[in-house]
Amino acid sequence: MTTANTPNPTPALAGVTHRDIEVNGVRLHIAEQGEGPLVLLLHGFPECWYSWRHQFAPLAAAGYHVVAPDQRGYARSAQPEDVGAYTLPHLTGDVIGLIHALGEERAVVVGHDWGAPVAWATALLRPDVVRGVAGLSVPPVPPAFLAPTALSRATYGDGFYQLYFQQPGVADAEFARDVASTFRRVLHSGSGDNPAQANPRPWVVPEGRTITDTIPEPQALPGWFTEEDVRTFAREFAGHGDRAFTGGLNWYRNIDRNWELLAAFNGARIQPPALFVVGDRDMVVALGGGPQAILDLAAQNAPNLRRTVVLPGCGHWTQQERPDEVNAALLDFLAGLDAEG
Template identity: 45%
Template sequence: MSQQALDVTHRLVSSPAGRIHLVEQGTGPLVLLVHGFPESWYSWRHQLPALAEAGYRAVAIDVRGYGRSSRPSGIDAYRMLELVADNAAVVEALGEESAVVVGHDWGSPIAANSALIRPDVFRAVGLLSVPYAPRGGPRPTEAFGALGGEDEEFYISYFQEPGRAEREMEPDVRGWLAGFYAALSSEGMAAPDAPGPFAVSRGGTLRDRFPAGLPAWLSEDDLDVYAGEFERTGMSGALARYRNVDRDWEDLAEFDGAAITQPSLFVGGSLDGPTLWLADAIKAYPSTLPGLLSSHILDGCGHWIQQERPTETNKLLTDWLATLPA
């Protein structure tokens, strides 16, 4: 589905970030869609028409730092509390009192924390790829540092220093995105002896581990949409999310171990890194997501769930939404 083929409305609304760009389609109860890294509202291109046809007002945002949304200069402007405030501001700007929030990749913890912090606004939460794990444990950068070794560095640690990852990505944004999307797709994750783009060799780059070619779910036109956005904005706004993990840990101390009680949904992929790493978090759902109504692992699916498996994802979303109280 091309960007031009989508019958959507683009809008800019005020938020604590300054402005949030959003795309909407349909009428009915509001469903707010929150993308991850390194994407944009366009990652929900298959869900917008499906949700609209099912009777919902589907709204996909550009998270602050991405696309046509504001890009504050300070790194601390990308802390979780600010992103939750953006989501609540979008709901208010759209003239709604409540919404269902659904997120993928980084959008999943943004959606989860939106439900946790603002239960008065977000009545249900859908999580794709990244399971909900309550705040707790050691300082995140310490935990991520321990995942590296003498010869390798965990990718989130690699992302911490401002400018470092940008120097790898920005000289060839289109090529870098193509490789990253391919590496985390089912084809890349299932390839024999695939190193996976989750660690960086000392002195190397993530790109050293990318496969060649595009994954089956991504067309050249789709890649052009993503590349065009990041060639214009640069990568720093997107990477700032990773640079706030310790601030989030501090900011959310009052929610240590907290459960999300609203009705919830989880969808992961059997070849999806975050879903696999956080298997213990999924096992803990009876206590951490007591409102869980639906949980699924899509066999053979990689990280980009709603793009790799749009038909299955759309059905899971609409079936779940249909069970929610009006």
């Protein structure tokens, strides 16, 4: 495995450095800060390392080596051509490979959105490597963590966004047409500041319309998300051109394959110490049947769940919308792990 420093085209975050690491034959870009026990921060769709901008300094100041990769297919990391290269076994393999490439035997793994299934799956498959696991937004539901497409179709119809994403090149082109606009639309749409999220509903595209038709560009951004943030995300994704979002969309195109590959783990439970954080205005809460159903799922599937945190008024972008509360929960969880040795 080789590492190399890479230029940082974004406005500098004090103390955060950047480099590339080759893991499992795939070049991954990482942002990192601090020294001490390793904490990996795994972003979701359609994000990158910058989604954790509010977590670097507080966790590093508390004595941790904080590393946020662009996961395979995203932003400055490589984007394999093969759709089948984005399964959960590939993604968890990247996490394990990255931990070892950073010179560590174990780490705490934290994930948000799609990063949460990767974190949960890593803890399920390799509990010997995961000191602790935290999921933001998406609860642990082994073995594949997202419902198979047949169930989604029966429940929400053909327009359900995860089914819409199955069409090769369709959402890819719509999202890449104006990357900055896509970030404004998607992050505002799922925000707890969006009035529509007072009663979050599944994201469904009506027949004959496009995905961007369903998420209009906002007249104003929520207070936690600035135009400079929009420009930063857009710059990070610029290297993949009209395939800016194809790598991330390919994760969705492996939902059913994940169920096949992980069938042997059906009924398994996640054993490492765990933390779960979710906003009560998160669309995932609606998909999961409500706040209590989500919390019950987490407790059932992660028997060593140390704490659950429900953030009132918070939408889907948990650590960006409520950084202070998320940081406090993470630091408390990490301190508890350290006290146990």
